[in-house]
Amino acid sequence: MNFLSLFVLVPVLMMVGLFxxxxxxxxxxxxxxxxxxxxxxxxxxxxxxxxxxxxxNTSEMLFAADHVWxxxxxxxYSVGVDGISVAMLLLSAIIVFTGVFASWKMEFLEKExxxxxxxxxxxxxxxFISLDLFTMFMYYEIALIPMYLLIGVWGSGRKExxxxxxxxMLMAGxxxxxxxxxxxxxxxxxxxxxxxxxxxxxxxxxxxxxxxxLVFVGFGVLGALFPFHTWSPDGHASAPTAVSMLxxxxxxxLGGYGCFRVAIYLMPQAANELAWIFIILTGVSVVYGxxxxxxxxxxxxxxxxxxxxxxxxxxxxxxxxNQTAMNGAILQMLSHGLMTALFFALIGMIYGRTHTRDIRQxxxxxxxxxxxGVCYVIAGLASLGLPGLSGFxxxxxxxxxxxxxxxAFHRVFTIIACTSIVITxxxxxxxxxxxxxxxxxxxxxxxxxxxxxxxxxxxxxxILAIAGIGLAPLWISDMISDSLLPIVQNINL
Amino acid sequence: xxxxxxxxxxxxxxxxxxxxxxxxxxIFGSKKSLNYFQPAACLLFAAHILFTCCPAGQTLAxxxxxxxxxxxxxxxxxxxxxxGMYNLFPLGSIIKTILSVGTLIVLLQxxxxxxxxxxxxxxxxxxxxxxxxxxxxxxxxxxxxFLLFYIGLELASVPMATLxxxxxxxxxxxxxxxxxxxxxxxxSGLLLYGISxxxxxTGTLYFTDIPAxxxxxPLQIMAxxxxxxxxGFKLSLVPFHQWTPDVxxxxxxxxxxxxxxxxxxxxxxxxxxxxxxxxxxxxxxWQPILFWITIATITVANLFALRQQNLKxxxxxxSISQAGYIMLGVISASATGVTSLLYYILVYIFSNLAVFGVxxxxxxxxxxxxxxxxxxxxxxxxxxxxxxxxxxxxLAGIPPLAGFFSKFFVFxxxxxxxxxxxxxIALLNTVISLYYYLRLVRAMFINKNENPVAAIRSDNYxxxxxxACSxxxxxxxxxxxxxxxxxxxxxxx
Numbered sequence: 001m002n003f004l005s006l007f008v009l010v011p012v013l014m015m016v017g018l019f020x021x022x023x024x025x026x027x028x029x030x031x032x033x034x035x036x037x038x039x040x041x042x043x044x045x046x047x048x049x050x051x052x053x054x055x056x057n058t059s060e061m062l063f064a065a066d067h068v069w070x071x072x073x074x075x076x077y078s079v080g081v082d083g084i085s086v087a088m089l090l091l092s093a094i095i096v097f098t099g100v101f102a103s104w105k106m107e108f109l110e111k112e113x114x115x116x117x118x119x120x121x122x123x124x125x126x127x128f129i130s131l132d133l134f135t136m137f138m139y140y141e142i143a144l145i146p147m148y149l150l151i152g153v154w155g156s157g158r159k160e161x162x163x164x165x166x167x168x169m170l171m172a173g174x175x176x177x178x179x180x181x182x183x184x185x186x187x188x189x190x191x192x193x194x195x196x197x198x199x200x201x202x203x204x205x206x207x208x209x210x211x212x213x214l215v216f217v218g219f220g221v222l223g224a225l226f227p228f229h230t231w232s233p234d235g236h237a238s239a240p241t242a243v244s245m246l247x248x249x250x251x252x253x254l255g256g257y258g259c260f261r262v263a264i265y266l267m268p269q270a271a272n273e274l275a276w277i278f279i280i281l282t283g284v285s286v287v288y289g290x291x292x293x294x295x296x297x298x299x300x301x302x303x304x305x306x307x308x309x310x311x312x313x314x315x316x317x318x319x320x321x322n323q324t325a326m327n328g329a330i331l332q333m334l335s336h337g338l339m340t341a342l343f344f345a346l347i348g349m350i351y352g353r354t355h356t357r358d359i360r361q362x363x364x365x366x367x368x369x370x371x372x373g374v375c376y377v378i379a380g381l382a383s384l385g386l387p388g389l390s391g392f393x394x395x396x397x398x399x400x401x402x403x404x405x406x407x408a409f410h411r412v413f414t415i416i417a418c419t420s421i422v423i424t425x426x427x428x429x430x431x432x433x434x435x436x437x438x439x440x441x442x443x444x445x446x447x448x449x450x451x452x453x454x455x456x457x458x459x460x461x462x463i464l465a466i467a468g469i470g471l472a473p474l475w476i477s478d479m480i481s482d483s484l485l486p487i488v489q490n491i492n493l
Numbered sequence: 494x495x496x497x498x499x500x501x502x503x504x505x506x507x508x509x510x511x512x513x514x515x516x517x518x519x520i521f522g523s524k525k526s527l528n529y530f531q532p533a534a535c536l537l538f539a540a541h542i543l544f545t546c547c548p549a550g551q552t553l554a555x556x557x558x559x560x561x562x563x564x565x566x567x568x569x570x571x572x573x574x575x576x577g578m579y580n581l582f583p584l585g586s587i588i589k590t591i592l593s594v595g596t597l598i599v600l601l602q603x604x605x606x607x608x609x610x611x612x613x614x615x616x617x618x619x620x621x622x623x624x625x626x627x628x629x630x631x632x633x634x635x636x637x638x639f640l641l642f643y644i645g646l647e648l649a650s651v652p653m654a655t656l657x658x659x660x661x662x663x664x665x666x667x668x669x670x671x672x673x674x675x676x677x678x679x680x681s682g683l684l685l686y687g688i689s690x691x692x693x694x695t696g697t698l699y700f701t702d703i704p705a706x707x708x709x710x711p712l713q714i715m716a717x718x719x720x721x722x723x724x725g726f727k728l729s730l731v732p733f734h735q736w737t738p739d740v741x742x743x744x745x746x747x748x749x750x751x752x753x754x755x756x757x758x759x760x761x762x763x764x765x766x767x768x769x770x771x772x773x774x775x776x777x778x779w780q781p782i783l784f785w786i787t788i789a790t791i792t793v794a795n796l797f798a799l800r801q802q803n804l805k806x807x808x809x810x811x812s813i814s815q816a817g818y819i820m821l822g823v824i825s826a827s828a829t830g831v832t833s834l835l836y837y838i839l840v841y842i843f844s845n846l847a848v849f850g851v852x853x854x855x856x857x858x859x860x861x862x863x864x865x866x867x868x869x870x871x872x873x874x875x876x877x878x879x880x881x882x883x884x885x886x887x888l889a890g891i892p893p894l895a896g897f898f899s900k901f902f903v904f905x906x907x908x909x910x911x912x913x914x915x916x917x918i919a920l921l922n923t924v925i926s927l928y929y930y931l932r933l934v935r936a937m938f939i940n941k942n943e944n945p946v947a948a949i950r951s952d953n954y955x956x957x958x959x960x961a962c963s964x965x966x967x968x969x970x971x972x973x974x975x976x977x978x979x980x981x982x983x984x985x986x
Contacts, residue, residue, distance in 0.1 A: 070973045072832065072980040073905055134901070138892040145891045148931060152939040160939060164931065171927050175920035178901070182908040182916070 002065035003045075004079045007089065007125040010037050011118045018114050028104070031114050035097040038125075042093035049086045050479065060196060060486050061131060069135075074192040078132040083483035084330055087476060088128045088250075088257060091337045094465055095249040096121045099242035101458035102345045105352070106154075113154055116146040117242065124250050128257070133181045133193040137174070140258070143251060144170050147235070147243070155238040162231075162238035169231040173221030177258075180214035183207065184266055198266055199490060205269045212270035215263040216278060223255025224311045225278070226285040233292075236304035241348025244300070248307045249341035253333045256314040260326070260487075264318060268491040275319045276409065282319060283413045285312025290423035294430070299347045299357040302427060303340065306383065309420055310336040316417055317398040320410070323481065323488045325401025328394055330480045335390035335469060339382040342462040346376050349455050350435075359431055364440035369450045373436045375459045380428040382466050385421055390469035395421065397477070501574040501581040504545045504589055505631050511541050512624050519617030531604050534620045535954075538600065542593045545586060571986070573637055577699050580637045583982040588762045588835055589631055595755050595842040596627055601958035602850045603747035605857055605951075611662050619659065622652045623751065630759035634766070639688045639698040642763070646684070649756065650677045650727070656751070657744040669743025676726060676736040684723025690716035700770050709775045717772060717779060727760035728816050731790040741809035746856055749805060750849035753812040758838040761816070765823045765834055776826065783824045788918050791817030795925045802863045804852055807929070808845075811888065814926060815841055818903055821919060825906040832980040833902035839975070840887065840899040843965035847884035850959045851877050859946045864933060869942030874949055878937045880959050885930040887966045890923055895969035902976070 014034035021027050052062050061080030069077045081089070099117070106113050123143025130136040144167065151163035181193075187207045190198045203211065221228040232252075236244050264271045289309030296302045310332065317329035349372055350365065351357050366373035382389035385396075402414040451459070469476060499506065515534055522530065571582040600620065607616040629648025636642035654677065658670025692698055694713050695706035707713060725733035741749045772779055791814050798810035819841070822834030855870075855877070856862050871878040887896030900923065904916050951959075969975060 071977055072829065073902070075973075138897065141892045141897065145886065149934070149938060152935060160935060163939075164928070164935075167931065168924055168928055172921070172924045175924055178904065179908075179913065179917055179920055182905055183913065186908055 004129045011122040014118045031100045035100045039093045039097045042090045075134045079129045080131045083479035085128045092250045098458040099245050101454045103242035104454040120146040150243045151239045154240040157238045159238040162234040166231040166235035173218045176214045177218030183211045208267040208270035212267045219255045219258035224308045229308045233304040237300040244344040245341040249337040260318045282312045282316040286417045286420045290420045293427040303343045328397030332394035335394040338466045342379040362435040364438045366436040371451045384425045384428045390466045393473040498574045578638045591839045598846045598958045599751045601954045604954040633763045656748045660745045665743035669740045673740045680723045680726030683719050687716045687719030707774045724764045731793045738806045738809040742805045746853040754842045754845050761819045787820040791922045821903040821907045825910045828983045830906040832983045833906040837899040840895040843962045844884045844887040847962035851881045854951045858949045867936040868940040869945035870937040873945045889927045889930040898970040
């Protein structure tokens with residue numbers, strides 16, 4: 001039994017445990033135990049990984065294991081991690097852990113909620129440990145479908161519309177992806193669906209030109225690539241708190257990770273040739289998302305559009321095709337994952353007290369709920385890139401990487417993308433000023449009370465992680481950077 | 494005459510034995526002993542399945558009948574007997590077993606309906622007629638000559654009309670029976686005309702002799718088209734599908750279930766056999782025809798399914814589009830294609846029968862059969878809703894359920910042959926189909942209802958049937974052994 005498979009096994013066992021549990025206490029016990037176990041596993045994995053590397057193990061994927069699954073089609077169950085997947089697994093474990101605490105006060109069909117939540121995490125973890133294209137795609141779809149019920153049953157607002165829109169758009173994306181994956185496998189002539197194996201045999205350059213857009217758009221839909229991002233604001237706004245956290249925090253990263261691991265890694269020539277089209281699209285994502293966030297009045301919509309902008313930046317950085325920018329992209333995934341989860345958690349908690357998410361109806365919350373207020377300010381500052389928090393490290397690295405390109409096209413788009421920093425500051429500070437400061441307006445809000453212990457656990461863990469990356473980014477950026485080498489070499493061949 | 498030939502007919506003989514025993518039991522059994530008629534029938538049929546399960550080669554070896562030359566590659570060989578009129582081959586035995594398992598599940602689900610006042614006295618007939626149609630399908634699958642094939646086809650369709658009209662006190666059922674028999678006879682006429690043209694141009698009806706005389710002359714193409722139209726009726730491919738919704742809606746629900754999976758599966762396998770064995774030389778003529786028929790089948794059926802309110806009509810269109818996916822396996826006409834076809838049929842049987850099982854029981858107990866009636870079903874009947882949900886997700890192709898794997902394999906088989914556009918269109922259609930399957934899931938889980946279907950206690954037979962289906966849906970994908978076993982026999986067939 002491979003150590004990595006535990007990441008999939010634990011959520012599955014959690015589901016079994018949940019299925020058997022009888023009351024809310026047992027459900028919570030199972031959820032917390034499982035989530036803590038996952039977090040411990042992820043932290044353990046980081047140390048194990050760093051230890052192996054320090055001991056001089058230079059193979060591309062560590063802790064690899066391979067079992068034949070469907071022999072006639074050369075499908076293997078094949079797992080392994082490099083620095084990038086380790087970082088993503090850590091992120092997912094943190095978000096799942098905090099998500100469980102954020103949904104502590106679930107009041108309706110708790111058991112079913114956590115069951116779907118665990119299925120979603122199974123898909124997420126499985127995706128990041130897989131090396132086989134088929135298994136990867138399977139986990140990707142496992143992560144998508146629970147969203148429908150999670151939003152549809154436990155969501156708010158126009159939940160049925162949003163849930164359907166989200167599911168269908170993401171499934172349409174995965175349909176493109178499936179065709180792309182089959183094309184890659186059969187045209188490369190590889191003897192297995194293993195990523196490394198296909199990267200070695202290579203996909204013929206002529207086919208890359210139509211396969212690359214399929215795969216990039218397929219994953220890009222989940223990464224909120226303009227103009228396929230429209231599911232994201234509606235979906236996030238309607239989803240329950242923990243689901244928004246997991247979705248914006250981790251699921252959207254599946255898109256970025258996939259673009260990078262499958263599209264760029266396996267089809268480097270097409271990436272070089274066609275990157276310009278997607279740079280334009282992601283450039284639009286970055287700026288358009290930020291501008292849209294300015295005019296929204298619903299807290300969740302503001303944050304959802306801000307996610308479009310930040311995730312656009314991830315894809316933008318990946319398309320710069322150099323080590324620095326890609327390193328920034330991965331850091332941005334981590335950083336955005338953590339801070340957007342923090343945002344959604346806080347919004348959920350504030351909404352639970354004020355019963356509105358409309359910023360025009362809230363004022364002076366800092367006096368009523370100081371803990372939540374301070375956390376919101378911290379999340380905001382991380383989002384607009386204050387040094388010392390994770391956002392700064394990530395965006396700085398991205399823009400340095402982007403400026404390495406000398407030509408006018410890249411310069412122009414880098415400068416356009418840079419403007420998003422300023423726009424971000426506008427919408428963040430506007431919200432902070434509007435809802436947190438000033439006299440408390442609504443009398444019903446005054447005795448709302450501050451955060452409870454489970455809410456504090458959830459936010460503190462996230463803030464620690466954000467500050468951790470912001471203050472000591474070097475170890476994680478080194479870990480990522482080493483793993484990027486084979487991919488970058490593949491591009492520059 | 495060499496009577497040892499009959500050993501090769503072991504599957505058919507065993508089924509005939511079951512039918513004869515049941516017939517005698519029904520006629521001569523005392524009133525008291527007839528109370529055990531249904532369990533006895535199910536057990537007897539289950540014993541028959543166990544008997545057919547043994548691989549063909551092994552059974553023959555027991556009787557010492559394998560020709561020495563074939564013993565080496567017993568896995569993939571065909572044993573022609575009665576001078577080539579009838580073929581015993583492992584792949585055929587596998588599909589017969591699959592169909593029999595499906596029939597057993599249908600029998601289990603039909604039990605509750607057969608206990609009704611009007612049908613109770615005629616229940617013996619139901620078992621016998623069902624098994625006779627199954628016998629016809631056995632002959633269709635194993636035929637080595639067009640005459641035997643035609644007799645099998647007729648044996649499979651004429652008694653079917655009596656099954657469709659089994660609830661003769663209901664106008665709908667009688668009407669559906671009339672519609673079915675008229676279209677079936679017309680289709681048989683076309684098919685027979687095709688066969689006679691083929692005989693006219695080749696001078697033989699044996700599958701093994703025809704390929705040598707096939708040269709793609711216009712008359713032979715005409716023969717193929719007529720033949721294919723007849724089969725298209727059985728498979729309800731667009732544009733030969735018009736009878737399907739009316740008959741499905743009018744027939745008793747267990748009969749609809751039988752019609753939609755078993756009859757379709759047998760026809761699909763017989764079709765692929767004849768396409769490969771008889772028309773294998775002129776693939777360039779029939780592949781374009783199948784290409785367009787497949788696209789039309791999947792797309793048209795999906796678009797019609799979107800607007801259906803009656804569940805049985807809805808499932809009729811859904812099963813037409815599923816037949817389109819089965820055609821992807823037919824058109825590939827390779828070892829991978831045939832494997833994926835058989836596997837698809839197997840998974841489709843489990844998924845569709847689970848849906849029909851739930852519909853049957855709900856229709857019987859509450860008389861409700863539109864989608865809106867299912868609103869809020871989860872609040873009263875959580876288990877039935879869950880079974881229905883996994884079955885629908887399996888039909889839509891969501892992992893980790895078996896439907897995902899079967900869809901992936903037919904797509905892979907088609908891409909292997911270079912049908913990228915076909916797969917692309919089929920994939921887009923899976924997104925459309927997801928929409929209508931989710932409509933039903935939404936009705937059960939999300940929509941509120943003042944007056945949902947009351948809590949239902951299903952009988953043990955239905956439970957057993959649903960349990961078998963759920964187990965199949967959940968396990969078939971993850972356990973790759975079934976697929977591997979089919980593939981082993983499909984190579985070189």
